[in-house]
Amino acid sequence: MEAPAQSQRYPAQTTEILDQYRATWGGRISEERLLTKVLWSGEIEDFTGFDVSMVYDYIANNITYCCDDSTLAALIIQTAARLPRDVRAFVFDRCVFLSAGRMLYGMVLPGATAKPETWIILLSERMHGDDLHSFIAHEIAHAWLGHDRLSPEVPVDHETQAANLAQQWGFIGRGADARHCNAYMRR
Numbered sequence: 001m002e003a004p005a006q007s008q009r010y011p012a013q014t015t016e017i018l019d020q021y022r023a024t025w026g027g028r029i030s031e032e033r034l035l036t037k038v039l040w041s042g043e044i045e046d047f048t049g050f051d052v053s054m055v056y057d058y059i060a061n062n063i064t065y066c067c068d069d070s071t072l073a074a075l076i077i078q079t080a081a082r083l084p085r086d087v088r089a090f091v092f093d094r095c096v097f098l099s100a101g102r103m104l105y106g107m108v109l110p111g112a113t114a115k116p117e118t119w120i121i122l123l124s125e126r127m128h129g130d131d132l133h134s135f136i137a138h139e140i141a142h143a144w145l146g147h148d149r150l151s152p153e154v155p156v157d158h159e160t161q162a163a164n165l166a167q168q169w170g171f172i173g174r175g176a177d178a179r180h181c182n183a184y185m186r187r
């Protein structure tokens with residue numbers, strides 16, 4: 001069997017963007033430089049085919065997070081890599097992740113006092129389980145949906161909305177499970 005052409009490693013959308021960049025830059029820059037340009041264009045929906053460390057570098061450089069905990073930082077980056085492109089752009093522009101130490105799972109606050117139109121996402125360093133990406137995606141969903149927990153206008157079913165959206169983004173686990181999230185909030 002013949003080896004597939006190199007471009008077949010990528011989803012159709014990536015191949016299309018790569019071809020456009022090749023048409024512009026082809027031959028003048030290295031393949032690695034070309035891939036970096038495509039990655040940093042922010043146009044890629046699905047990172048399949050890209051070198052994982054290259055993708056994580058790109059996200060780490062675009063996300064704002066303040067935490068010393070490298071495990072938590074890695075979880076945030078991995079979660080962002082799995083988001084739809086427009087949500088990832090929102091996370092880059094409008095979200096600030098903070099470590100909340102070890103006392104709670106997560107919470108999202110409007111960051112208007114610090115920077116208008118910004119959401120502060122507090123995350124615990126004490127989260128445990130194999131579904132932690134779903135918790136981070138859940139908090140991003142609250143921000144994406146504009147759920148201001150300090151406002152009386154936050155919808156009564158905000159937990160269900162955030163969990164369902166995280167699930168729609170493809171996350172599996174407690175943060176994407178509306179029943180779990182509602183039960184957790186009632187306690």
Ligand SMILES: [Zn+2]
Nearest residue numbers: 138159162181
């Ligand atoms: Zn929630």
